[in-house]
Amino acid sequence: MAGDGGLAIEARGVVRRFGPVEALRGLDITVPYGQVTALVGANGAGKTTLLLILATLLAPDAGTVRIAGHDALAQPVRAREALGWMPDTFGVYDQLTVDEYLAFFADAYGLSKQERPRRIRALLSLVHLEDRLGQPVHALSRGQKQRLGMARALVHRPRVLLLDEPASGLDPRSRIELRDLLRSLAADGVAVLVSSHILSELEEIADRVVLVDHGRTAGDHAMAEIAGAAARVRWRIRSLDLEPLAAALDREPGLAWKGAGDAAGGAEVGPLTEDEAAGLLARLVTAGVPVSGLAPAGSALESAYLAMTEDRR
Numbered sequence: 001m002a003g004d005g006g007l008a009i010e011a012r013g014v015v016r017r018f019g020p021v022e023a024l025r026g027l028d029i030t031v032p033y034g035q036v037t038a039l040v041g042a043n044g045a046g047k048t049t050l051l052l053i054l055a056t057l058l059a060p061d062a063g064t065v066r067i068a069g070h071d072a073l074a075q076p077v078r079a080r081e082a083l084g085w086m087p088d089t090f091g092v093y094d095q096l097t098v099d100e101y102l103a104f105f106a107d108a109y110g111l112s113k114q115e116r117p118r119r120i121r122a123l124l125s126l127v128h129l130e131d132r133l134g135q136p137v138h139a140l141s142r143g144q145k146q147r148l149g150m151a152r153a154l155v156h157r158p159r160v161l162l163l164d165e166p167a168s169g170l171d172p173r174s175r176i177e178l179r180d181l182l183r184s185l186a187a188d189g190v191a192v193l194v195s196s197h198i199l200s201e202l203e204e205i206a207d208r209v210v211l212v213d214h215g216r217t218a219g220d221h222a223m224a225e226i227a228g229a230a231a232r233v234r235w236r237i238r239s240l241d242l243e244p245l246a247a248a249l250d251r252e253p254g255l256a257w258k259g260a261g262d263a264a265g266g267a268e269v270g271p272l273t274e275d276e277a278a279g280l281l282a283r284l285v286t287a288g289v290p291v292s293g294l295a296p297a298g299s300a301l302e303s304a305y306l307a308m309t310e311d312r313r
């Protein structure tokens with residue numbers, strides 16, 4: 001699918017200032033084809049600024065950006081042909097119907113008149129809006145508009161897809177469908193770069209995580225490394241009787257733990273790997289502690305994110 005055999009996105013030393021604010025301070029990022037890469041970072045870290053620059057909608061003050069092998073600054077039109085873009089705030093032309101809206105973008109991307117109706121029906125079916133054909137865009141709910149935005153981003157079958165907070169307005173079913181759609185696009189060789197604050201969802205969607213911190217890349221990890229069995233995460237232990245649990249945890253050399261609060265009825269321990277947690281569980285049970293549950297506390301990506309950003313606050 002890559003065609004040019006290279007990277008889908010390659011940005012180096014990207015700088016962007018807004019007056020006195022340095023939103024990006026020499027950021028580097030590479031995104032391969034055939035994978036979902038997640039862009040994660042605190043509010044104001046620079047994710048949207050980066051995505052706008054990659055989408056050729058904002059010029060950097062310094063740095064280089066290549067999209068699908070094209071220099072995005074010198075050849076923005078070539079870059080745009082390869083790109084699909086879904087912004088976080090979704091502007092729609094309210095007077096248009098759903099299919100007129102997609103036809104407008106199909107036209108802008110040069111799809112032939114014969115192909116357009118077929119493509120529009122396929123896209124509406126892909127985002128489960130086929131029953132909205134002929135209806136005005138303004139009558140759609142926020143989540144439906146977001147799904148229409150996704151269809152719009154895919155009109156010209158882009159090889160590189162940029163999504164800024166795509167799941168924010170979606171109901172649980174639509175989120176699962178979005179996850180499946182992004183996975184199947186990646187399986188077809190598309191490079192997907194997605195920013196989101198919903199880390200538990202990214203864990204299931206993404207192959208890689210790029211951490212952005214104060215305008216720079218602060219980490220680039222395979223999801224398997226972060227969320228796999230070898231990853232160190234916090235664990236929640238539930239027990240029918242808290243006193244023996246607390247006493248047994250106190251006897252564990254070097255183990256960090258705290259009470260998980262009355263409602264949770266147990267303790268939070270770690271970070272530990274899956275093996276270490278299994279060993280601890282075996283010792284607790286052997287010691288006669290009435291353990292009723294052991295599970296990761298929050299998602300592994302959340303734990304990793306908190307650990308990675310702890311000393312950056």
Ligand SMILES: Nc1ncnc2c1ncn2[C@@H]1O[C@H](COP(=O)(O)OP(=O)(O)OP(=O)(O)O)[C@@H](O)[C@H]1O
Binds near residue numbers: 018043046050
């Ligand atoms: N048009 C603008 N004018 C002035 N400052 C801006 C502009 N756009 C972004 N900034 C500033 O640049 C920094 C990075 O903003 P950006 O929107 O890229 O962050 P983000 O990581 O997407 O944040 P969030 O997670 O809150 O969406 C922030 O300090 C922000 O205030």
